[in-house]
Amino acid sequence: MDLKRVGNQTVAFTSPPVILASYSVVGPMEGRGPLGKTFDKVWQDNINGEKSWELAESKLLQEAMQGAVEQAGIPLSDVDYMLAGDLLNQIISSNFAARKLALPFIGLYGACSTMALGMAVGSMLIDGGFASHVLVGVSSHHDSAERQYRLPTEQGSQRSLSAQWTVTGAGSVLLGQSVTGPRITAATLGRVLDYGETDVGNMGAAMAPAVADTLLNHFQDLQRQPGDYSLIASGDLGMVGADLTKEVMLRSGMSLGSEYTDCGLMIYDKSQDVHAGASGCGCSAVVFAGNIMQRLKAGSLKRVLLVGSGALHSPISSLQGESVPGIGHAVVIEG
Amino acid sequence: MFLFQMIIPAFLVGGVICVIGQLLMDLTKPSFTPAHVLVTFVTGGAILGALGWYKPLIEIGGAGASVPLSGFGYSLAKGAMDAVSREGLMGALSGGVAATAVGIAAAVLFGYLVSIAFNPKG
Amino acid sequence: MSQNMRPPTLKITPEEYKDLSTKLTPKPTVVKNCIWAFFVGGLICAIGQVIINLFVAGGLNPTQASTAATALLIFLGALLTGLGIYDEIGKYAGAGSVVPVTGFANSIVSPALEFKREGYVMGVGARLFTIAGPVLVYGIATSIVVGIIYYFLH
The missing domain is CATH 3.40.47.40 (Stage V sporulation protein AD)
Incomplete structure (x- = not known):
């Protein structure tokens, strides 16, 4: 059998999966940024009526993943696997979004690399013949990440100049087979x-x-x-x-x-x-x-x-x- | 104007004490957080108080020395020493907390009430 | 770093990387931070002094006035934290807003506020002491040691 593996760490797909649709949902601060117009949906505030920031993050992810499926115009039940991950302990944002979507679920953890990881694994599933549609999505939320990793958001302290700001947002892509598309x-x-x-x-x-x-x-x-x-x-x-x-x-x-x-x-x-x-x-x-x-x-x-x-x-x-x-x-x- | 008595010394002494805190934060490892700064100041204030070096600062700077957390440490140490003079060895255990009871109780009460009344803004 | 990695591998050692990273990482603006800390910290203490003066004028003795002023400042620090203002001050003031007793109040309220959704016992109740706990532990323990040493010296 021909290996699809090339060199040390790379796989080259023989029938490359197509990105059928993509969808992004972000918080208000991201919406005000230079890329504001490129996002599919911008929330008016960081919590959007949810009970906690963690649930808000999960909602972001759910909206992004559903958005991608809707945009592709296929029924949710056509999705073979949902691949998702996030930063919170035990990837609860993904678990709770998966509870809503009720698809066969593979939870991933690669911290902030999870989107690329999900796209790679999803492509392997499709090119390997294990699935025809794979839904990949990840999320992060500034306030849920801050309190897990750093300090309470209301604490008056200085962030170091090398510190980065956790994005409030979720992105999703639907992978499948098609003749056109990236x-x-x-x-x-x-x-x-x-x-x-x-x-x-x-x-x-x-x-x-x-x-x-x-x-x-x-x-x-x-x-x-x-x-x-x-x-x-x-x-x-x-x-x-x-x-x-x-x-x-x-x-x-x-x-x-x-x-x-x-x-x-x-x-x-x-x-x-x-x-x-x-x-x-x-x-x-x-x-x-x-x-x-x-x-x-x-x-x-x-x-x-x-x-x-x-x-x-x-x-x-x-x-x-x-x-x-x-x-x-x-x-x-x-x- | 009695209201403005001592405010310039308070401003100067308080400012300098805060600058020491800022240098501690900026010049040490990043893992030295505000919590470490507060612990350092309360412990430092207690030790300086015990050595008799913090009292002059209070006399010169008034609130400038009592409002920073090192002033809380000083009150703890002073309370313990005063109580030892009055009551003997048991005073070492009771004196610090007794002298700062108002502050501790206020912190617990107001902290609790505000936490209940407000939601975090993020 | 594992020795059995397949090549190609990075041509930089952890020591060289540390130097490079130190060079490319921006340093804190110490002078600017200190000026902010000085003015904001000084201002909070000056306000404290005015409050003490008010209480003295109201008939309290200096020690009582200082204690009452501390309680009032704790209240103000807690309130400004609840209103979402104290963290905005802290962004600029750094230690100027951490070191005064208002910063102690901020360190009590901010975790409790944030963990309210985890309930009133394990959320608010426990988190009030996330930072206040260590401060009290080290402060009180030091005072006890000081008291004991004082007892044996006198």
Whole structure:
């Protein structure tokens, strides 16, 4: 049997799954940002009438996933698997959204890399012949993440300049088979790297080596160069992480040019005072489901490399002084 | 104007004490959170109080030295020492809490009431 | 870092990466932060002094006035936290709003407020002491040690 595996860490799909539909739902602050118009739905406030921020996050995810299915125009019951993940303990946002959708459910945890991970695994399920429709979605919520990972939101304290702002939002894509539409042609799953960063206010620095490692292997596995892509977008490295990635890549013999950007630098503008940029599962998910998908469909982007970046720590491991392991997962989408 | 008595010394001494806190936050590791700052100040105030070094600050700065949390630490230590003078060894256990009971009770009461009355804005 | 990773691997050691990361990470604006902390912290203490003066004028002795002022400041800090104002001040003031007793009130209310949805016992009740707990533990323990040493010295 022919392996679909190429090189170290990459899979190349023989019948590439198509992104049938994508949908994004965000909070008010994201709606006011530079990408505001690219989102399908903008909430008026952060809680939208739910009882708690956790339930609000789950609602975001549910709306995004249902939105993608509706946009594709297929009945929900045609979906074979729902793949979802988020940042909260025991991925409750996803579990509760799955309770509403009642589809066969695979919960994923890759921290903020989960969107890319879900798209990779979903594509494997379809290309492998295990499913005809796979629904992928992730969510994050600023207030639920802050209180789990950092400090209460009402506490008067300063965020460090390298800190990033967790996106309130959820993005979803529906994968299937079709003759037209953006296709996922390859995926490179990353390995966990830890270069010893312990500062939870500097996630970008913790994740950058893992992203660079995934990029390096991706290019070698497929014998490609960064210039072969019209866009290389890392998940949520922010200002510090994006600079570090470029520098680490350069030292490893590969230079990222103007095609490289970071989703964390796209969502907010300077006046929104978020310091080093955006983060959270929702960050790369809503940028991809909104802005990037629109440009792929319009033909202004031909081949995109989305590299989700995840910080695989927990509040407990940080209190115990453990450094923050990072991961990067890459998927290739061609318009 | 009696109302404005001491306010300039209070402003200066209080400001300087807060600057010390800011330096602690900015120049130490990021894991040194506001909680660590508060614990450092209350403990530091108690130790300085025991050594007799905090009392002059209160005399010079008034509220500038009593309002920062180091002033709470000073009251705890002073309360314990005063009670030891009055009641002997048991005073060491009762004196600190007794001297600061109003503050502690106010913090619990107002903290509870506000938490019940308001919802977090995020 | 595992030694048996398949090549290619990054050509940078953790030590080199630490240096690079330190270079590219923005430093806190210490001078600006300290100026903010000085003015806001000083202002809160000056307000405290005015309150003390008021209580003295109202007939309390200086110690009582100081205690009453502390209670009032705690109330104000708690109220401003509930109204969602204190964290906005804290963004600029840093330690200037953490160190005064109003910051202690803020550290009591903010977790309790946030965890209200987890119930009145394990939510509000327990979380009131997330930060106040350690402060009381170390403050009271130090005062007891001070008292005992004082007893044996005198």
